[in-house]
Amino acid sequence: MFGILLAAGIILVIGILIMMFRLEVLVDIVKRKSGKPGHSNKINAFLFMAFGIVGVVWILWYSWAEFDRYNLPLASKHGAETDELFWITTAITGVVFIITNILLFYFSFKYQHQEGKRAKFYPHNNKLELIWTVLPAIALAVLISKGLIVWGDIMEKAPDDAEVIEVMGYQFAWDVRYPGKDNSFGDYDFRLIDGSNLFGLDLEDDNSYDDFSALEIHIPKGKTVLVNIRARDVLHSFYLPHFRVKMDAVPGMQTHFKFEATKTTAEMRAELNDPEFNYELACAEICGRGHFSMRKIVVVDELEDYEKWKAQQKAWLKLNPDYLSKVPAAKREAAIIKAGITKEELNASL
Numbered sequence: 001m002f003g004i005l006l007a008a009g010i011i012l013v014i015g016i017l018i019m020m021f022r023l024e025v026l027v028d029i030v031k032r033k034s035g036k037p038g039h040s041n042k043i044n045a046f047l048f049m050a051f052g053i054v055g056v057v058w059i060l061w062y063s064w065a066e067f068d069r070y071n072l073p074l075a076s077k078h079g080a081e082t083d084e085l086f087w088i089t090t091a092i093t094g095v096v097f098i099i100t101n102i103l104l105f106y107f108s109f110k111y112q113h114q115e116g117k118r119a120k121f122y123p124h125n126n127k128l129e130l131i132w133t134v135l136p137a138i139a140l141a142v143l144i145s146k147g148l149i150v151w152g153d154i155m156e157k158a159p160d161d162a163e164v165i166e167v168m169g170y171q172f173a174w175d176v177r178y179p180g181k182d183n184s185f186g187d188y189d190f191r192l193i194d195g196s197n198l199f200g201l202d203l204e205d206d207n208s209y210d211d212f213s214a215l216e217i218h219i220p221k222g223k224t225v226l227v228n229i230r231a232r233d234v235l236h237s238f239y240l241p242h243f244r245v246k247m248d249a250v251p252g253m254q255t256h257f258k259f260e261a262t263k264t265t266a267e268m269r270a271e272l273n274d275p276e277f278n279y280e281l282a283c284a285e286i287c288g289r290g291h292f293s294m295r296k297i298v299v300v301d302e303l304e305d306y307e308k309w310k311a312q313q314k315a316w317l318k319l320n321p322d323y324l325s326k327v328p329a330a331k332r333e334a335a336i337i338k339a340g341i342t343k344e345e346l347n348a349s350l
Ligand SMILES: [Cu+2]
Pocket: 169, 170, 235, 236, 237, 283, 284, 285, 286, 287, 291, 294
């Protein structure tokens, strides 16, 4: 009830303001007919100036005050390149942005209507046109070619010994799949997805029996990690801010990103002097009501710890032994061994 009243109040106030402004315009028109300039001309000129000053000051203040929030400590190899490109782009566009905005708002103020003042007719200047065509062209050519080089480096094929993991985004969480001891992912089919089989694992494929999922994403330090990214429903975006990794998760299409972590979670905790620190995966695409909750912790381990962690994980099939009925009878025995399902687990599932 309070909400409705509040909304009605706000609409009323906006309505009154619009009416007042409209009235003023009408009065201006009448006055102008009588040869006098309206005073909304002065108000608008002043508002332009005020908006320009407040806007520029606010942007500068915000960038300074929140600097640490958008310049997170770096923890990946390729990130240095993207950071450099980011700062070059920000410097060039930032300078242009500030100058053009100052001119825009100052000129609106300076050239407000004044009695007897006439604009100068100045149709053409070759020199000026040359400058404002050539300078942006050079700046854009530099930015784009540098961008293409960096993009090429990031997107080139991952080495054969890269750690491959699969991440699936859905409304509203992420799931991760590892290939298991055989280092090969089992096939999947979206038609096989159900409440437990979140990846749509195809249990007719031998490679799927030791695939496992995990609550946290673990990756090794100092080794290339290739992430294959999927989406189950709508667009999501796989975003690891500390690693400068961002790639859309697109339904019906697998995307990927390769990177190498340079600091373990423990090292980053020591560096930041924050024992609670965790790397995290966030969704960077507004994907619905629960978008904000699409967060998953990422743990970077030393290579040995990572291998140890992997060895401790349980195959998805071992945790869901009732799906053994979907395994072709001829392969069932092999599946039980590969998934590490014990006799007790087997009996319990029957
Ligand atoms: Cu999302």
